[in-house]
Amino acid sequence: MSIEEKLKILADSAKYDASCSSSGSKRENNNGLGNASYSGICHSFSSDGRCISLLKILMTNCCIFDCKYCINRKSNEVKRALFTPEEICQITINFYQRNYIEGLFLSSGIIKSSDYTMNKLIETITLLRCKYHFNGYIHVKAIPGASNYLLKKLGSLVDRMSANIELPTNNALKLLAPDKNQDKVTNIMQFIKENKSKNFVNAGQSSQMIIGATNESDLNIMQMSTNLYNQYHLKRVFYSAYIPVNKDRFLPSLKMPPLKREHRLYQADWLIRYYHYKINDLLDDNHPNFDILLDPKTSWALRNLNQFPLEVNKASYNDLLKVPGIGPTSAKKIISNRKYYTLEYNDLKKLGVILKRAKYFILCNGKYFTNNNYFNLNFIKNNLLLEDNIDKKVQLCLFNE
Amino acid sequence: MNDFDVYLYDGSFNNLLNTIEILIKEKIKPIKIVSEECLENDLFSNIKKKTLSIDNYFAKYLKNISNDFFKIVYDVYLSDNQNKELIMYYFILNGLKYGSKVIYLRKLKCVNEALNISSYVRRESHKLKGFVRFRKLETNFFLAFISPTNNVIGYLSNHFKKRLSNESWMIYDLKRDLLSIYTKNKFMIIKVKDLEKNNFKFSSDELEFANLWNIFYKTIAIKQRTNKRCQMNFMPKKYWPYMIEMRDLVEKSY
Ligand code: SF4
Numbered sequence: 047m048s049i050e051e052k053l054k055i056l057a058d059s060a061k062y063d064a065s066c067s068s069s070g071s072k073r074e075n076n077n078g079l080g081n082a083s084y085s086g087i088c089h090s091f092s093s094d095g096r097c098i099s100l101l102k103i104l105m106t107n108c109c110i111f112d113c114k115y116c117i118n119r120k121s122n123e124v125k126r127a128l129f130t131p132e133e134i135c136q137i138t139i140n141f142y143q144r145n146y147i148e149g150l151f152l153s154s155g156i157i158k159s160s161d162y163t164m165n166k167l168i169e170t171i172t173l174l175r176c177k178y179h180f181n182g183y184i185h186v187k188a189i190p191g192a193s194n195y196l197l198k199k200l201g202s203l204v205d206r207m208s209a210n211i212e213l214p215t216n217n218a219l220k221l222l223a224p225d226k227n228q229d230k231v232t233n234i235m236q237f238i239k240e241n242k243s244k245n246f247v248n249a250g251q252s253s254q255m256i257i258g259a260t261n262e263s264d265l266n267i268m269q270m271s272t273n274l275y276n277q278y279h280l281k282r283v284f285y286s287a288y289i290p291v292n293k294d295r296f297l298p299s300l301k302m303p304p305l306k307r308e309h310r311l312y313q314a315d316w317l318i319r320y321y322h323y324k325i326n327d328l329l330d331d332n333h334p335n336f337d338i339l340l341d342p343k344t345s346w347a348l349r350n351l352n353q354f355p356l357e358v359n360k361a362s363y364n365d366l367l368k369v370p371g372i373g374p375t376s377a378k379k380i381i382s383n384r385k386y387y388t389l390e391y392n393d394l395k396k397l398g399v400i401l402k403r404a405k406y407f408i409l410c411n412g413k414y415f416t417n418n419n420y421f422n423l424n425f426i427k428n429n430l431l432l433e434d435n436i437d438k439k440v441q442l443c444l445f446n447e
Numbered sequence: 448m449n450d451f452d453v454y455l456y457d458g459s460f461n462n463l464l465n466t467i468e469i470l471i472k473e474k475i476k477p478i479k480i481v482s483e484e485c486l487e488n489d490l491f492s493n494i495k496k497k498t499l500s501i502d503n504y505f506a507k508y509l510k511n512i513s514n515d516f517f518k519i520v521y522d523v524y525l526s527d528n529q530n531k532e533l534i535m536y537y538f539i540l541n542g543l544k545y546g547s548k549v550i551y552l553r554k555l556k557c558v559n560e561a562l563n564i565s566s567y568v569r570r571e572s573h574k575l576k577g578f579v580r581f582r583k584l585e586t587n588f589f590l591a592f593i594s595p596t597n598n599v600i601g602y603l604s605n606h607f608k609k610r611l612s613n614e615s616w617m618i619y620d621l622k623r624d625l626l627s628i629y630t631k632n633k634f635m636i637i638k639v640k641d642l643e644k645n646n647f648k649f650s651s652d653e654l655e656f657a658n659l660w661n662i663f664y665k666t667i668a669i670k671q672r673t674n675k676r677c678q679m680n681f682m683p684k685k686y687w688p689y690m691i692e693m694r695d696l697v698e699k700s701y
Binding site for chain 1: 548551552553554559573574576577578579580581582583589591607609610611612613614652656657658659660662663664666667668669670671672673674675676677678680681682690692693
């Protein structure tokens with residue numbers, strides 16, 4: 047089989063993994079080829095608008111498992127291919143020298159056994175690091191069920207190692223991935239957390255959940271991801287709208303992947319990690335799913351209108367963050383600028399505040415943007431929905447680095 | 448002195464700083480400061496050149512205000528903004544007046560402009576760190592063409608100096624005729640005229656890897672998620688002609 051054909055098969059079967067992030071590593075060039083960029087670098091954007099940063103491929107798409115949602119499951123009749131370690135190195139090195147990529151994201155189907163597959167991955171990465179002196183970013187997927195000493199070995203060679211939780215509950219996992227169980231995955235996470243250091247998975251671990259293949263609520267999903275952040279110190283949880291690749295009576299038949307829902311989950315994830323929200327602020331048993339029409343932050347603000355309007359010249363940093371249309375960057379700018387002068391509506395735009403959203407929730411130097419009587423739920427909600435409708439033409443963009 | 452004078456500098460950062468230093472000292476408000484290269488016939492203005500001092504005392508003095516402040520001044524110099532010299536003049540004037548806190552005074556028009564320009568320059572430089580495409584030559588040199596809006600070849604060279612330190616490479620800015628050449632831990636940026644850009648001979652495996660990259664690029668996209676608008680937002684079309692994976696698309700669409 048030609049190398050072109052292999053690449054086609056093994057990139058095609060790797061493309062459903064959402065992660066392409068290359069940030070968080072401080073690896074330096076040690077008289078070899080390449081270094082990591084702490085903030086990450088996107089090298090291209092594919093026609094689906096996703097960032098291409100890493101050469102994302104499988105070592106092989108052969109697999110002894112039969113996960114129902116996966117294109118590579120053993121019961122599928124698809125063309126199978128296997129890269130040799132040398133082939134993977136040649137492509138990585140040559141792509142990297144030409145600045146096509148930031149590094150390698152290597153994952154694999156399971157051949158023979160978990161440990162056998164792990165050993166093959168280790169062989170490949172060792173060759174890349176030691177023979178080719180490659181110091182660029184490497185992300186590998188750990189194989190569920192692999193022995194700890196192999197996890198230790200592979201982790202000491204790479205910037206990121208991760209395991210996908212795949213589904214928000216163990217029951218869902220049992221249903222769709224009978225060969226896997228959550229313990230196998232969380233064992234890997236626990237091991238990585240305990241061993242993390244400058245020389246072991248220095249950019250931390252991430253994970254991915256498939257959204258919409260089973261019928262869990264957004265609340266279930268957020269509970270799982272919060273648990274992963276807290277318990278295993280994950281850097282990122284990726285949410286991946288389910289794309290039907292197989293027909294199976296256990297799988298829903300969707301025409302379009304639930305992209306809007308995926309977007310809401312990313313927004314909420316962001317709020318929890320960077321804006322100090324708790325899940326219960328955003329969802330509860332009576333409202334277990336996000337509003338598709340309004341983003342989670344705006345929905346929260348509308349439910350808590352009694353905390354508004356906030357005077358931007360006085361509000362604390364944490365309070366400013368609660369205003370729709372104000373993010374960490376603009377909140378910091380507000381704080382640093384208002385020390386020296388009183389902010390007016392005109393100034394806020396210069397500080398990066400999205401005024402068409404924020405104006406409903408703030409006072410500027412004591413003034414509301416319009417008559418005070420309009421500060422009520424109906425007026426604000428209707429206006430926001432109207433504006434979002436006008437903006438509808440703008441397609442959603444994934445959260446990139 | 449006359450407030451309607453146009454002042455000339457030689458295009459370099461140091462010369463521009465010196466010119467601004469003298470204008471400030473002599474309390475002159477220029478209506479225009481232009482680089483010699485960009486000088487068009489301007490019959491109604493009185494064109495003057497200020498003699499420059501050779502020391503870089505003023506640069507040091509500005510650096511002392513704060514490093515962030517000085518970096519912004521430099522970014523404004525690198526930008527392609529039509530008015531950059533005047534923005535720099537007023538930004539420096541306010542820097543001298545308010546000290547390090549000047550970068551928080553967005554209320555002032557020139558401060559707001561300088562800060563916006565600076566983040567534009569840095570954004571473009573960051574983007575190009577990813578979008579630059581090298582091709583391997585017969586001589587094992589790696590060569591990239593760029594045509595950035597702002598003059599970011601220096602930033603890029605510093606980046607690749609660390610990343611591709613054991614390689615030899617060249618980056619050629621077609622818009623400014625600037626060539627950065629790196630070998631053996633050092634790079635040099637020189638002005639070149641009439642570089643024959645079609646005369647390079649590529650290494651024998653160049654086509655093979657370019658082809659593999661194109662295959663990868665096309666394969667990795669998920670059809671059901673197609674989102675061209677998003678692609679274009681993150682990767683503006685002006686960069687496509689220099690990215691091998693986008694070239695067929697450019698030829699069709701331009
Ligand atoms: S183990 Fe991985 S590759 Fe194999 S079927 Fe399951 S998801 Fe697919």
